């Protein structure tokens with residue numbers, strides 16, 4: 254049983270001036286379809302990708318184990334989506350993300366927001382952008398200005414509870430719609446919206462191709478931050494480390510829970526953002542943070558990163574102490590940090606070292622931790 258599947262609609266025949274359908278045209282070295290498939294397969298939560306193609310076409314790049322055999326689309330987008338959903342029915346996914354291949358610049362953050370909205374209980378999740386241009390209707394009756402209040406542009410991927418959208422598609426075959434959310438509306442599903450992105454352009458015109466070429470060929474803006482923290486041992490029966498409570502014959506002293514690993518990592522993320530340090534965001538003089546769980550500090554830094562449009566690519570922490578032993582807790586620590594940062598666990602590394610009896614950690618006076626975090630903007 255699959256938890257989350259993605260359906261990529263690439264069945265259009267639309268070709269300007271008789272060329273190949275646009276989803277097979279290359280921008281920045283790859284086809285629109287390849288870019289879209291790559292964006293969705295890079296999200297670890299998506300286990301299976303179903304592509305819908307025009308009859309007689311092939312995907313044009315090497316398949317991977319997570320890509321199902323493509324199915325043939327129909328005359329309209331709606332028919333193509335329904336065929337794709339029917340092909341996915343055997344895998345019984347809980348959720349499906351339906352994405353147009355013509356949106357090749359979809360970001361990891363947008364994909365995750367859609368998934369999160371579904372996990373939070375929505376039947377359907379749609380990325381929306383408010384309309385900021387003034388709208389004009391022109392026609393036989395002359396010019397009219399259309400109030401833009403409450404108007405939004407809907408993007409893809411749109412996410413759905415699989416069984417419900419499959420049923421809505423089967424039920425409303427005769428209602429022509431231009432996106433799947435319209436069927437969710439007809440079916441009265443519980444719909445949530447998430448912020449869309451201007452860069453998630455739908456490629457339609459020749460001008461769109463040059464816009465998306467510029468977006469996809471921009472050099473990656475990668476930044477690395479580092480953090481260091483140390484806390485003194487005091488009397489106690491456990492230490493808080495990387496978000497876990499670990500039994501020990503001492504405790505770490507500090508204003509918060511004194512979690513050196515999360516403090517170092519929080520500073521590393523803030524460092525990559527150029528956003529100061531943990532003490533500025535959570536002053537020790539502020540009573541609110543007395544005994545606070547340090548996971549809140551790290552979650553705050555991760556939220557700042559997301560708000561800046563940055564993706565946390567990787568983090569690496571080294572915990573420095575003679576005792577307690579870190580090895581037995583390492584995997585649990587990685588999982589906890591991945592959960593706090595909302596990244597896959599493969600992007601989190603936790604290491605430990607002693608200082609062979611030297612220095613304050615060697616003498617058992619306290620613990621220290623170092624961290625680096627790498628972010629892509």
Ligand code: MG
Pocket residue numbers: 482483484507511512513516
């Ligand atoms: Mg600290």
